[in-house]
Amino acid sequence: MEYYAHISDDGLRRQTVTEHCRATAHYAAECLSGMDLSKAAYLAGLLHDAGKFSSLFQAYLESAAREEPVRRGSVVHTFAGVRFLLEHYHGTAPLSFDDIACELLAFAVGAHHGLFDCVDENHASGFCHRLSTHDNEYRESMENFLAHCAGQAELDGLVQEACAELGPVFERIGELISSEPAESTAHYFYVGLTARLLLSAVIQGDRRDTAEFQTGSPRPEDLKDKRELWNTCLQHLEGELEKLSHAPGKGSMEIQRARQEISHQCRQFAERPGGIYQLNVPTGAGKTLSSLRYALAHAARWNKSRIIFTAPLLTILDQNAEVIKEHVGDNSIILEHHSNLVHPREETEELNVQELLMEDWSAPVIITTLAQLLNTLLDGKTSSIRRFQALSNSVIILDEVQTVPAKMLTLFNLAVNFLAEVCGATVILCSATQPCLKKTAHPLVSDLAEMVPYDPAVWEVFRRTRIQPAGRMRLAEIPAFAMGVLEQADSLLIVCNKKDEAAELYEKLSGSDFRCYHLSAAMCMAHRRKVLKELEAALENLKSAPQESREKILCVSTQVMEAGVDLSFQRVIRLSAGMDSVVQSAGRCNRNGESGSPAPVYLVQCQDENLAKLTDIQRGKDATESLLARYSRRPADFQEDLSSKAAIDAYYQTLYREMPEGFQDDPVRGKPYSIFSLLADNSCFADERAESFGSYFLNQAFRLAGRLFQVYDDDHLDVIVPYESGKEVIAALGSxxxxxxxxxxxxxxxxxxxxxxxxxxxxxxxxxxKHGLWPVRDGDTSTWALSEGFYKKEIGFSIEETSMQFLEV
Structure with a gap:
C-alpha cells in the first residue's frame, strides 16, 4: 500500500509520505547546515509527518481530494513522531544533555502546525498528552514509517548525530549564562530558542516542499557561497560613494571628509569576525550608507547568508529602502517586508511568490520593520517562526535600536545574545542615542565594541543644534514663551507628549499673526500628509521671501514629527520626555545647517501635564529631569552638551535603574507572569502541581506566550473618519x-x-x-466610522472633554 502526504488540487498528482518527509528533512538540514545542526534538523524533518502513515489519515486525505466535507486537522498526524522520540530516546531523572536534545527534537516535530505548551495553565503536560493518546494510530503509523520511510538503525544513528551536534549549543548557552546571577532562568529561555530554531527549520522544509509539490515547480536552489554576489554589490556601492564624494551640494568639505572617514572606518571594521557591535554616529553622518558598506564587506569576508536591515517606522524604512536600492545595484536580491506593501490582486502568481518570500526571508537582502523582526523572534504564528532560521549566519542592522520597547529589553537582549553566539549572526546596533544595553536586568554579553569610536570633534562637525533647558512652566505659560522665541526666528516647531496638549496650544496660538499648523495622530494619515505638504511648501517659500514680507510659521505637533520627516525649523520647543525623543525632535531643527551656528532646542519641563496613562513617556521624562538636575550642577561632566555620549549614558542608566523589578520581562497585564517567565522556567505553571513535574527540562508555555506576545499594545479600535475621500470610503463599505x-x-x-x-x-x-461612532454596515461590527461632528479639519478627531488623553502613536 502507498501512503500519501499530498494530492494536487487537480487530483492528478500524488506525493508519498516518504517523498515528503525526505524532502522536508533535506530542506530543514540545509537551513541549519551553517550552524552544524544539519543532522538534528534532518531528523526532525524526517519524523515530522510520521503520523500520516495511518489508514485514518489516508481516508481523510482521499475524502478531502474528492471535496467531501472534512474538518481540517481532524486527524492528528503530529503526535506520532513526538511519541516515538520520547519513548525510544528519552530517559528519566536526572536528565542528561541527550535527554534535553531529545525533547528539543520532539518539540520541533510536534509543533510544526502550531505551538503547544510543554506545561499549560492547567499544569498539564504537552509531552504527556502526546504520549497517552491515539494509541492505535501511533502503532500503525510507526510500523509503516519504519517499513517505508526510515528504519530503526538509521534513526538510531541520526539521534546519536543530532545529540552530538546539540552538545556544542549547550556549551555555548553555558557560556552565555556565566555572567547571569545564580538564580537566573535565562538558560531555559536560551534552550527554548534552540527549540524554536529547530522548529523553524522543520516548518521551512515542510512548507517549501509542499509548495513545490502543489505548484509542480521546484524553487531555484539558494547560493551556498554568496561571496561573489556580495563583492559585486560592494564594488557597485563603492563606485557610487566615489561619485558622491565629488557631487556638489552634499555639505561642506569638512562634513564630506567626516562622512568619508566614518564610511572608511566601517569598511575596515568589516574584517573583524561576527558579534554584537555598535554604530554610534550623529545625524547627517551617512549612517545608512556606512552600515550598508560594512554589511556588504562583512558578508563578503565571512560568507554570510543574508543581510537584514530593520527600522522602527515605515517612514524611516521607506527612506532607507530607497537609499539601499539605489546603491546595491541589483533590486532583484532585495525583499521589503512590512505591513503597507500592497500587491495587485490580479497578479495572482506573483503574489504567491511574494508571500512565500515574506514567510521564509530567503532573499539575500531583507528590509523590514523592527516589529517584524521581533515577531520573528517571539510571535507564536508559524509564519513568524518560519523566518527564524533565516537569521542564522546573517548580518542584522538594527537602525534606531533605542526604539525597542523598554518592556521587551530582556527578551530582546537574550535573543540578540543567542543570534550572535549560537546562530552565528552579526548584529549591529545603530543609534545616535545608544541605549546602555549592558546595564539592563539581562544585559548583552558582548563588550559592544564601537565600529566608529566616539570622537567629540567629529560630532561637532555635524552639530546643528544645542539643547537648552528652558525651566519649568505650566501648559498655559508655553504660548507666551513660544511667542518670545518667534521674535528671534521665522519658524518654530513645538513637540508635545499628548494630543490634547498639542490641540490646546494650537488653539491658543492659531489666532496670532503668523501661519499655524497642527499635526498629531488624532488626524488620519491622509490629513497629516496634506498638512505636511502645505508645511513643506511654506517652509520652502520662507527661504526665498524678502525679510519684510516673511510670514512666520509655527507647527504644534505630537511625536509624529520626531522621526522620518524631512522638515527643518529654525527653532524647536520640546516638552520634556525621554532624551531619545528629545534628540529626535532636535533633528527637525536647523536640519540642513541653514544657520551658521548651532540653533537652540528648548527643553521645557511642563509642570501640569498628566502622563498617568502614558507610563513609558513618564519614565523617560523622569530620567531626563534627573539628568537635567545633574547637568545644572556639573555641566562639565557632560562636555556641557545634553546630547553628548556621557549625557545619554547617564540618562539610560537612570531610566533602567528606576524601572520596576520585572518590567523589562514583558509582564502580562493582570497576570502574575511575564512573557519571559513563560518562555523560561514557566514557574507559575511548571511547579509541583504539574503533571510532568521533574520529568522534562522543557516546561515552557510556548503557545500561550506566542499568543500573548505583542510588540505594541493593541488595545485600540481602528475607525474610519469622514475626512475628504474618507466619506466615499465609508459609503462604499456600507453599500x-x-x-x-x-x-x-x-x-x-x-x-x-x-x-x-x-x-x-x-x-x-x-x-x-454621544452617538459619535457607528458600524459602516448594519449588523457588522468589524468596521467602524466616526460621525461628522467629531472630526475637525484643523486638529482631526475631537471630543468635548479637552482633558481627554488620546492614543499616542
Missing part, C-alpha cells in the same frame, strides 16, 4: 455591493487605511454615549 462582493470590500478596506485613526476602548465608550 450592498460591499456586502455581496468580497473582493470589492477588500479593495475599499485597502483604500480606507489613509483615513483611519486609532482609539482606546474608553474613548470608544465615550463616543458611543
Amino acid at each position: 450592498e455591493q460591499a456586502k455581496r462582493n468580497l473582493e470589492y470590500r477588500k479593495a475599499w478596506l485597502e483604500k480606507a487605511k489613509p483615513y483611519t485613526i486609532s482609539l482606546y476602548d474608553y474613548q470608544r465608550r465615550r463616543l458611543e454615549e
Whole structure:
C-alpha cells in the first residue's frame, strides 16, 4: 500500500509520505547546515509527518481530494513522531544533555502546525498528552514509517548525530549564562530558542516542499557561497560613494571628509569576525550608507547568508529602502517586508511568490520593520517562526535600536545574545542615542565594541543644534514663551507628549499673526500628509521671501514629527520626555545647517501635564529631569552638551535603574507572569502541581506566550473618519455591493487605511454615549466610522472633554 502526504488540487498528482518527509528533512538540514545542526534538523524533518502513515489519515486525505466535507486537522498526524522520540530516546531523572536534545527534537516535530505548551495553565503536560493518546494510530503509523520511510538503525544513528551536534549549543548557552546571577532562568529561555530554531527549520522544509509539490515547480536552489554576489554589490556601492564624494551640494568639505572617514572606518571594521557591535554616529553622518558598506564587506569576508536591515517606522524604512536600492545595484536580491506593501490582486502568481518570500526571508537582502523582526523572534504564528532560521549566519542592522520597547529589553537582549553566539549572526546596533544595553536586568554579553569610536570633534562637525533647558512652566505659560522665541526666528516647531496638549496650544496660538499648523495622530494619515505638504511648501517659500514680507510659521505637533520627516525649523520647543525623543525632535531643527551656528532646542519641563496613562513617556521624562538636575550642577561632566555620549549614558542608566523589578520581562497585564517567565522556567505553571513535574527540562508555555506576545499594545479600535475621500470610503463599505462582493470590500478596506485613526476602548465608550461612532454596515461590527461632528479639519478627531488623553502613536 502507498501512503500519501499530498494530492494536487487537480487530483492528478500524488506525493508519498516518504517523498515528503525526505524532502522536508533535506530542506530543514540545509537551513541549519551553517550552524552544524544539519543532522538534528534532518531528523526532525524526517519524523515530522510520521503520523500520516495511518489508514485514518489516508481516508481523510482521499475524502478531502474528492471535496467531501472534512474538518481540517481532524486527524492528528503530529503526535506520532513526538511519541516515538520520547519513548525510544528519552530517559528519566536526572536528565542528561541527550535527554534535553531529545525533547528539543520532539518539540520541533510536534509543533510544526502550531505551538503547544510543554506545561499549560492547567499544569498539564504537552509531552504527556502526546504520549497517552491515539494509541492505535501511533502503532500503525510507526510500523509503516519504519517499513517505508526510515528504519530503526538509521534513526538510531541520526539521534546519536543530532545529540552530538546539540552538545556544542549547550556549551555555548553555558557560556552565555556565566555572567547571569545564580538564580537566573535565562538558560531555559536560551534552550527554548534552540527549540524554536529547530522548529523553524522543520516548518521551512515542510512548507517549501509542499509548495513545490502543489505548484509542480521546484524553487531555484539558494547560493551556498554568496561571496561573489556580495563583492559585486560592494564594488557597485563603492563606485557610487566615489561619485558622491565629488557631487556638489552634499555639505561642506569638512562634513564630506567626516562622512568619508566614518564610511572608511566601517569598511575596515568589516574584517573583524561576527558579534554584537555598535554604530554610534550623529545625524547627517551617512549612517545608512556606512552600515550598508560594512554589511556588504562583512558578508563578503565571512560568507554570510543574508543581510537584514530593520527600522522602527515605515517612514524611516521607506527612506532607507530607497537609499539601499539605489546603491546595491541589483533590486532583484532585495525583499521589503512590512505591513503597507500592497500587491495587485490580479497578479495572482506573483503574489504567491511574494508571500512565500515574506514567510521564509530567503532573499539575500531583507528590509523590514523592527516589529517584524521581533515577531520573528517571539510571535507564536508559524509564519513568524518560519523566518527564524533565516537569521542564522546573517548580518542584522538594527537602525534606531533605542526604539525597542523598554518592556521587551530582556527578551530582546537574550535573543540578540543567542543570534550572535549560537546562530552565528552579526548584529549591529545603530543609534545616535545608544541605549546602555549592558546595564539592563539581562544585559548583552558582548563588550559592544564601537565600529566608529566616539570622537567629540567629529560630532561637532555635524552639530546643528544645542539643547537648552528652558525651566519649568505650566501648559498655559508655553504660548507666551513660544511667542518670545518667534521674535528671534521665522519658524518654530513645538513637540508635545499628548494630543490634547498639542490641540490646546494650537488653539491658543492659531489666532496670532503668523501661519499655524497642527499635526498629531488624532488626524488620519491622509490629513497629516496634506498638512505636511502645505508645511513643506511654506517652509520652502520662507527661504526665498524678502525679510519684510516673511510670514512666520509655527507647527504644534505630537511625536509624529520626531522621526522620518524631512522638515527643518529654525527653532524647536520640546516638552520634556525621554532624551531619545528629545534628540529626535532636535533633528527637525536647523536640519540642513541653514544657520551658521548651532540653533537652540528648548527643553521645557511642563509642570501640569498628566502622563498617568502614558507610563513609558513618564519614565523617560523622569530620567531626563534627573539628568537635567545633574547637568545644572556639573555641566562639565557632560562636555556641557545634553546630547553628548556621557549625557545619554547617564540618562539610560537612570531610566533602567528606576524601572520596576520585572518590567523589562514583558509582564502580562493582570497576570502574575511575564512573557519571559513563560518562555523560561514557566514557574507559575511548571511547579509541583504539574503533571510532568521533574520529568522534562522543557516546561515552557510556548503557545500561550506566542499568543500573548505583542510588540505594541493593541488595545485600540481602528475607525474610519469622514475626512475628504474618507466619506466615499465609508459609503462604499456600507453599500450592498460591499456586502455581496468580497473582493470589492477588500479593495475599499485597502483604500480606507489613509483615513483611519486609532482609539482606546474608553474613548470608544465615550463616543458611543454621544452617538459619535457607528458600524459602516448594519449588523457588522468589524468596521467602524466616526460621525461628522467629531472630526475637525484643523486638529482631526475631537471630543468635548479637552482633558481627554488620546492614543499616542
